Amino acid sequence: METVNITTSYDPDFVKQVEEESGQTLNLCYQCGNCTAGCPYTFAYDIPVSQIMRLLQAGQKETVLKSKSIWLCATCESCTTRCPNNIDVAHIMDVLRHIARREGYASVRTVKTFWDSFLESVEKHGRVFEMGLLATYVARTGRFWTDAELGPKVLPKGKLHFKPHDIQGKEEVAKIFKRFKEESGR
Structure with a gap:
C-alpha cells in the first residue's frame, strides 16, 4: 500500500x-x-x-x-x-x-460487474437465476472461456437450469429494489 x-x-x-x-x-x-x-x-x-x-x-x-x-x-x-x-x-x-x-469508483471491474449482474438477477426473478447471471456476466466482461471446463462437470448434476423458477414473494423482492431506488434517487 x-x-x-x-x-x-x-x-x-x-x-x-x-x-x-x-x-x-x-x-x-x-x-x-x-x-x-x-x-x-x-x-x-x-x-x-x-x-x-x-x-x-x-x-x-x-x-x-x-x-x-x-x-x-x-x-x-x-x-x-x-x-x-x-x-x-x-x-x-x-x-x-x-x-x-x-460515485463511479470501481477498482475491480469484473467484481463490480458480477455484483451488478447478481443484483439485477435477484431484482428480476426474486432470487438468483444462475444461468442468466452467468450469461449476463460473460456478455458484459467478454470472458467467454473463463471456467468453461466447469460446464461439463456442473450441468449433469442438475444444479443449473436454463429457465428461471417462479418463487413465492417475487413481488415483495421487487418492492425492496423499487424502494431502494426511490430512496437513493435512482
Missing part, C-alpha cells in the same frame, strides 16, 4: 456519510486487528479490513473507495463477530460498496 498523507486529504463529509448510512460510529474502532485476523479474504485484499477502518477514520475517501478490498468482501461477518466494540464492520464494507457504485 502506498503512503497516504492523512493531514491534507481528510474528508469529514465522507466520514459523516459512512456513519449515517451504516449507523456505526467509526471512532469506536481502536485498531485491535481482530477484524483482519478473522477475515478469510485478507490474503486477497490490497488493504486489510483494519486499515480500511483506519483510513475511514482519517477521512481518506478516494483511497478507500478505490480499494479492491471493498469489492472482495464476502460479508461473512467474521469481522463483525470478532469486534470487541460491536462495530458492524461487514455492514460498513457493504455501505462502502454502495457509495463506490453511486
Whole structure:
C-alpha cells in the first residue's frame, strides 16, 4: 500500500456519510486487528479490513473507495463477530460498496460487474437465476472461456437450469429494489 498523507486529504463529509448510512460510529474502532485476523479474504485484499477502518477514520475517501478490498468482501461477518466494540464492520464494507457504485469508483471491474449482474438477477426473478447471471456476466466482461471446463462437470448434476423458477414473494423482492431506488434517487 502506498503512503497516504492523512493531514491534507481528510474528508469529514465522507466520514459523516459512512456513519449515517451504516449507523456505526467509526471512532469506536481502536485498531485491535481482530477484524483482519478473522477475515478469510485478507490474503486477497490490497488493504486489510483494519486499515480500511483506519483510513475511514482519517477521512481518506478516494483511497478507500478505490480499494479492491471493498469489492472482495464476502460479508461473512467474521469481522463483525470478532469486534470487541460491536462495530458492524461487514455492514460498513457493504455501505462502502454502495457509495463506490453511486460515485463511479470501481477498482475491480469484473467484481463490480458480477455484483451488478447478481443484483439485477435477484431484482428480476426474486432470487438468483444462475444461468442468466452467468450469461449476463460473460456478455458484459467478454470472458467467454473463463471456467468453461466447469460446464461439463456442473450441468449433469442438475444444479443449473436454463429457465428461471417462479418463487413465492417475487413481488415483495421487487418492492425492496423499487424502494431502494426511490430512496437513493435512482
